[in-house]
Amino acid sequence: MRAGPGRLSRERPLSYMEVDMERVLSSELSSHAGERIMMAGWMHRIRRLGSGMVFVHLRDRGGICQIVVEAPEAIASIDGLLVESVIQIEGTVVAEPQAVGGYEVHDPVFTILSPVVEALPFPINKPVINAHLDTFLDHAMVGLRAPSKQAIFKLSAGVQHGFRSTLDAKGFTEIATPKLTGSATESGATVFPVEYFGKKAYLAQSPQQYKQMMVGVFERVYEVAPVFRAEPHQTVRHLNEYVSMDAEMGFINDHTTVMTVLTDVIHGILEYLSEHHAKELELLHVEMPLAPATFPHIYFPDAQQWIFEHHGEDCRGEPDLAPQHEKWLGEWAKETYQSDFVFVTGYPMVKRPFYTAPNPDDPKYSNSFDLLFRGTELVTGGQRLNKFDDYARALESHGMTQEAVAGYLEAFRFGMPPHGGFAIGLERFIMQLTGLTNLREAALFPRDMERLQP
RNA sequence: GGGGUCGUGGUGUAGCUGGUCUAACACGCUGGCCUGUCACGCCGGAGACCACGGGUUCAAAUCCCGUCGAUCCCGCCA
Numbered sequence A: 001m002r003a004g005p006g007r008l009s010r011e012r013p014l015s016y017m018e019v020d021m022e023r024v025l026s027s028e029l030s031s032h033a034g035e036r037i038m039m040a041g042w043m044h045r046i047r048r049l050g051s052g053m054v055f056v057h058l059r060d061r062g063g064i065c066q067i068v069v070e071a072p073e074a075i076a077s078i079d080g081l082l083v084e085s086v087i088q089i090e091g092t093v094v095a096e097p098q099a100v101g102g103y104e105v106h107d108p109v110f111t112i113l114s115p116v117v118e119a120l121p122f123p124i125n126k127p128v129i130n131a132h133l134d135t136f137l138d139h140a141m142v143g144l145r146a147p148s149k150q151a152i153f154k155l156s157a158g159v160q161h162g163f164r165s166t167l168d169a170k171g172f173t174e175i176a177t178p179k180l181t182g183s184a185t186e187s188g189a190t191v192f193p194v195e196y197f198g199k200k201a202y203l204a205q206s207p208q209q210y211k212q213m214m215v216g217v218f219e220r221v222y223e224v225a226p227v228f229r230a231e232p233h234q235t236v237r238h239l240n241e242y243v244s245m246d247a248e249m250g251f252i253n254d255h256t257t258v259m260t261v262l263t264d265v266i267h268g269i270l271e272y273l274s275e276h277h278a279k280e281l282e283l284l285h286v287e288m289p290l291a292p293a294t295f296p297h298i299y300f301p302d303a304q305q306w307i308f309e310h311h312g313e314d315c316r317g318e319p320d321l322a323p324q325h326e327k328w329l330g331e332w333a334k335e336t337y338q339s340d341f342v343f344v345t346g347y348p349m350v351k352r353p354f355y356t357a358p359n360p361d362d363p364k365y366s367n368s369f370d371l372l373f374r375g376t377e378l379v380t381g382g383q384r385l386n387k388f389d390d391y392a393r394a395l396e397s398h399g400m401t402q403e404a405v406a407g408y409l410e411a412f413r414f415g416m417p418p419h420g421g422f423a424i425g426l427e428r429f430i431m432q433l434t435g436l437t438n439l440r441e442a443a444l445f446p447r448d449m450e451r452l453q454p
Numbered sequence B: 001g002g003g004g005u006c007g008u009g010g011u012g013u014a015g016c017u018g019g020u021c022u023a024a025c026a027c028g029c030u031g032g033c034c035u036g037u038c039a040c041g042c043c044g045g046a047g048a049c050c051a052c053g054g055g056u057u058c059a060a061a062u063c064c065c066g067u068c069g070a071u072c073c074c075g076c077c078a
Helices: A005-011 A016-022 A026-032 A072-077 A133-138 A147-169 A208-218 A255-276 A278-283 A300-311 A323-337 A388-397 A403-413 A426-434
Strands: A036-049 A053-060 A063-069 A086-095 A103-114 A193-196 A199-203 A220-228 A241-250 A297-299 A341-345 A368-373 A376-384 A419-425
Touching: A026 A036, A026 A053, A026 A063, A026 A103, A036 A063, A036 A103, A053 A086, A072 A103, A147 A220, A147 A241, A147 A255, A147 A278, A147 A426, A208 A220, A208 A241, A208 A403, A208 A419, A241 A255, A241 A426, A255 A278, A255 A341, A255 A368, A255 A376, A255 A419, A297 A300, A300 A323, A300 A341, A323 A341, A323 A368, A323 A376, A368 A426, A376 A426, A388 A403, A419 A426
Parallel strands: A063 A103, A297 A341
Antiparallel strands: A036 A053, A036 A086, A053 A063, A086 A103, A193 A199, A220 A241, A241 A419, A341 A368, A368 A376, A376 A419
């Protein structure tokens, strides 16, 4: 077979199907032993051993394989090329015990699709990338090609897939809500204003109101989408744009129904990763989280009491937990319940947004929860108000007008079941799962106070 | 918004109790050698006026001030 894009493209229009059928990936060599095949990818590593022998490591979406170059004309054809040059080759698959993976490609004929003659900003073919995060992010478009960086985002894709498939199986409908909104309502989080045809608009800081409205349509909905937070934070666990995996469902008893669904979702995600991303989990040395059938949970004031008794810090009466408190609770859950996840329930109403349902037996506290993952807040969720009159009262006590959220309120005037939901921070999940020290490493092109490029 | 730390070739670091710094090491790049390398190895080379501006001093990468940039913590949140 004499394959090659030149021949195909000259004789008739190229179809992707044809290319895919002919192109062999580096992960597929074992099933082509002895065959003459076509491959394409990046020159991940080039090892020139004297004048008579060159080893080229070809990287494609299947992985990395080795090409052995011995013919003088073949060696000459890649002379001067640096790593990351894009090549297509035709070569023979050979079983070779010396090769990593047991197979390699011999007698290659090269087609240079895109030569690189300039050194990379930093080497990306090393086991560890030696670049500061800031330097790395400046060159993320190239740095992300490093296998260890690819793996992070393969896992990220897997987390999203696990989220979707678990909820699909539970009868949820995936929705897409607007990211441009006309009003800056919602909780205390600040919003980014944008110019919108002479009007004032805002980037959505959450799909909260829309997903609630859609409970009135589909009962159960979810969305995976970016949210925007204009808060001026500079920490390793905050971004100004991140991916929120939101879910909302009707006909619940209370927030504990939501916690049960969330627990299933976490299990579903972890199972999906184990089944489909073993390679990435291994490459990143991921220690799979301890996730018992039910996650331990602690009532907010009880958590504060426990912190006082066990760590001597008196935060009782405070409306929220500090990061250090969450770390302690995470350690407690792991030691006592062998769980990397722990629910904190019943956050004070004063700290929760207006749509939060109170605990009927203890109205100072809410029917809401946070889920901590290895000591860091991963999920916020809870039961929402569902009666129009409750909203009217809640808005008033929050100093908000009904006009500001008129469209949202209409859903509640016309029958909304008891409902609740949650939102998982995708990058947070990846950071805690893989042990990254900075959330920015879990975003392809992170947006923080200082970074808008690339 | 408040506070801390840092800024040295393309990259990551050492030097920083001032003077043998004419700035060292590793990766990368580059010339040479090696026909089984896979974080290859060996010999050589290029590449940094030490973020920028000012000051102290006989002398500043090194000490002081300012500017800019980066980074971390707190607040806030996922």
